[in-house]
Amino acid sequence: MAEAAIQAGCRFFAGYPITPQNEVPEYMSWRMPQAGGVFIQAESEVAAINMIFGASAAGARCMTSSSSPGISLKQEGISYIAAAELPCVIANMQRGGPGLGNIRASQGDYFQAVKSGGHGDYHLIVVAPATLQELYTLTMNAFDWADYYRNPVMILGDGILGQMAEPVEILPYQPILEIPEKDYILTGCRGRLSRVIKTLILDPADGLVRHNEHLQEKYKRIESEISLCEEYQTADAELVVTGFGVTGRIAKAAVRKARKKGLAVGWIRPITLWPFPKQAYQEAVRAASKMLVVEMNHGQMIEDVKLATECAVPTEFMGKGGGWYPDEKSILDKIESMIKQPAAAAKGRVS
Amino acid sequence: MKETKILIAGAGGQGVVVVGNILSRACVIERKNVVGMVAYGAEMRGGTAYATVILSEEEIGSPFVEHPDMAIILNRPSLDKFEPDILPGGMALLNTSLTGSMLKRGDLQRIDVAATQIAHDLGNVKVANIVTIGALIEHTKLLSMASVEQGLSDLFSSKNPKLVPLNIKALRAGAEQSRYISLRPAVSTRS
Numbered sequence: 001m002a003e004a005a006i007q008a009g010c011r012f013f014a015g016y017p018i019t020p021q022n023e024v025p026e027y028m029s030w031r032m033p034q035a036g037g038v039f040i041q042a043e044s045e046v047a048a049i050n051m052i053f054g055a056s057a058a059g060a061r062c063m064t065s066s067s068s069p070g071i072s073l074k075q076e077g078i079s080y081i082a083a084a085e086l087p088c089v090i091a092n093m094q095r096g097g098p099g100l101g102n103i104r105a106s107q108g109d110y111f112q113a114v115k116s117g118g119h120g121d122y123h124l125i126v127v128a129p130a131t132l133q134e135l136y137t138l139t140m141n142a143f144d145w146a147d148y149y150r151n152p153v154m155i156l157g158d159g160i161l162g163q164m165a166e167p168v169e170i171l172p173y174q175p176i177l178e179i180p181e182k183d184y185i186l187t188g189c190r191g192r193l194s195r196v197i198k199t200l201i202l203d204p205a206d207g208l209v210r211h212n213e214h215l216q217e218k219y220k221r222i223e224s225e226i227s228l229c230e231e232y233q234t235a236d237a238e239l240v241v242t243g244f245g246v247t248g249r250i251a252k253a254a255v256r257k258a259r260k261k262g263l264a265v266g267w268i269r270p271i272t273l274w275p276f277p278k279q280a281y282q283e284a285v286r287a288a289s290k291m292l293v294v295e296m297n298h299g300q301m302i303e304d305v306k307l308a309t310e311c312a313v314p315t316e317f318m319g320k321g322g323g324w325y326p327d328e329k330s331i332l333d334k335i336e337s338m339i340k341q342p343a344a345a346a347k348g349r350v351s
Numbered sequence: 352m353k354e355t356k357i358l359i360a361g362a363g364g365q366g367v368v369v370v371g372n373i374l375s376r377a378c379v380i381e382r383k384n385v386v387g388m389v390a391y392g393a394e395m396r397g398g399t400a401y402a403t404v405i406l407s408e409e410e411i412g413s414p415f416v417e418h419p420d421m422a423i424i425l426n427r428p429s430l431d432k433f434e435p436d437i438l439p440g441g442m443a444l445l446n447t448s449l450t451g452s453m454l455k456r457g458d459l460q461r462i463d464v465a466a467t468q469i470a471h472d473l474g475n476v477k478v479a480n481i482v483t484i485g486a487l488i489e490h491t492k493l494l495s496m497a498s499v500e501q502g503l504s505d506l507f508s509s510k511n512p513k514l515v516p517l518n519i520k521a522l523r524a525g526a527e528q529s530r531y532i533s534l535r536p537a538v539s540t541r542s
Contacts, residue, residue, distance in 0.1 A: 160414060160415075163388060163389065164386055164387065164388050164414045165371075165372075165375060165386070165387035165388070166385065166386050166387070166414075167375075167378075167379045167384075167385060246414070249411075249412055249413070250412050250413040252410075252412060253410075253411075253412020253413060254412070256410075256412075325413075325415065326413075327413060327415065327417060328412055328413055
């Protein structure tokens with residue numbers, strides 16, 4: 001992820017150490033100066049995110065990373081950055097919570113990530129990679145989306161992703177979008193009109209109302225333009241299993257085993273969590289009569305799944321927080337127990 | 352090839368992470384899918400450390416190894432801790448210099464290699480971990496020895512190229528001076 005950021009032109013990184021993401025600032029500490037950029041170990045997470053605010057306002061591609069408790073500390077700054085419509089990339093390698101929690105992997109920050117974790121009515125673009133190759137690619141994409149939409153992008157990983165080693169092909173950076181010139185950045189006001197980046201909007205009286213409307217229009221546009229997910233054999237599936245990030249890949253292995261046993265099971269893994277790939281779920285439940293959501297928490301993404309499908313089919317949950325992770329066998333057992341239940345009776349509509 | 356899950360366990364400092372790293376690099380050289388993990392927690396100095404490697408021709412699901420097909424065990428406390436986890440019919444590779452050559456279970460295959468002694472004879476006990484890789488590859492043919500040598504060279508060349516020849520020697524000594532003990536056939540039932 002750190003190298004992908006460098007490749008994508010990130011030239012400012014500020015962060016504060018926390019397990020399980022210390023490899024990122026460690027790498028940045030020597031790699032960023034090589035690339036001619038700036039690495040700062042900040043005095044706190046709050047300082048780090050505000051340095052990102054400043055670097056972005058000055059036009060740099062910039063990034064910070066942390067893990068759950070540190071991301072909570074950054075929320076005020078993230079809200080400001082979203083309000084000021086500044087691009088940046090924030091990585092959260094989630095650990096067990098709430099509180100200081102533990103240093104095992106968790107997906108307990110889903111709500112915080114996709115429902116605007118700080119104050120006010122805003123959205124981050126949120127991506128959830130499942131492999132290190134995908135993490136590499138999505139990190140590059142994140143910088144493009146951030147600049148293109150002038151919006152912070154969060155990479156929502158977890159302690160497992162932060163800890164595992166996998167082969168990664170270091171591909172050169174290819175922009176996926178045509179990024180307009182940054183005509184809002186503060187570069188020293190010489191020979192042009194002054195520019196102001198602020199988040200306090202008092203005047204005129206309806207200025208903040210209009211700003212919120214403008215933000216919401218942007219979010220609608222983002223929702224209509226970005227939606228990524230991976231699907232496996234959903235077309236004829238009676239049961240569709242879904243999970244994001246590492247949980248998603250573990251669930252896929254279970255689904256593949258179920259298919260080998262002849263069970264009509266499909267799988268969806270959302271890659272963007274906001275915007276949530278609603279359409280894939282809507283299409284899946286046209287054929288399927290049941291869903292199973294697996295998460296390393298006590299049921300967060302399941303709410304978005306139910307909203308996307310409008311609760312069209314019975315949707316069961318499997319998951320725990322605090323460092324628990326699912327294994328293929330227990331997911332497979334759950335799949336088998338769900339397939340054995342009479343599906344037609346459970347389905348609330350006649351096909 | 353089905354998925355193979357390997358656990359490497361020993362005392363902190365015995366180089367379990369390096370073993371995982373070299374095996375993973377060899378997998379990449381052979382274009383196999385691979386996921387490596389290291390024990391990551393509040394580890395205690397002198398306690399047991401472990402790493403895992405999963406290699407497969409197919410897409411790898413869970414990166415976790417709960418029941419390894421093969422376990423490289425570098426010391427006695429690790430044997431006590433991890434022997435129960437090995438899959439029935441799986442393989443335990445023992446550094447007999449420090450583990451002894453006894454297993455509690457009767458349903459495991461075994462590779463014995465006096466890795467620490469061999470490493471000592473080569474002039475550096477630190478290469479005991481590399482000796483065990485040689486033994487593993489010799490008896491399981493999981494990867495080619497050439498890929499492992501390449502992976503090892505790639506790893507050490509970036510750190511200290513002077514270390515490469517000794518480690519290659521350790522690899523070969525492990526291959527030559529290890530012994531495979533197959534699973535004892537189940538006691539035949541009298542008809």
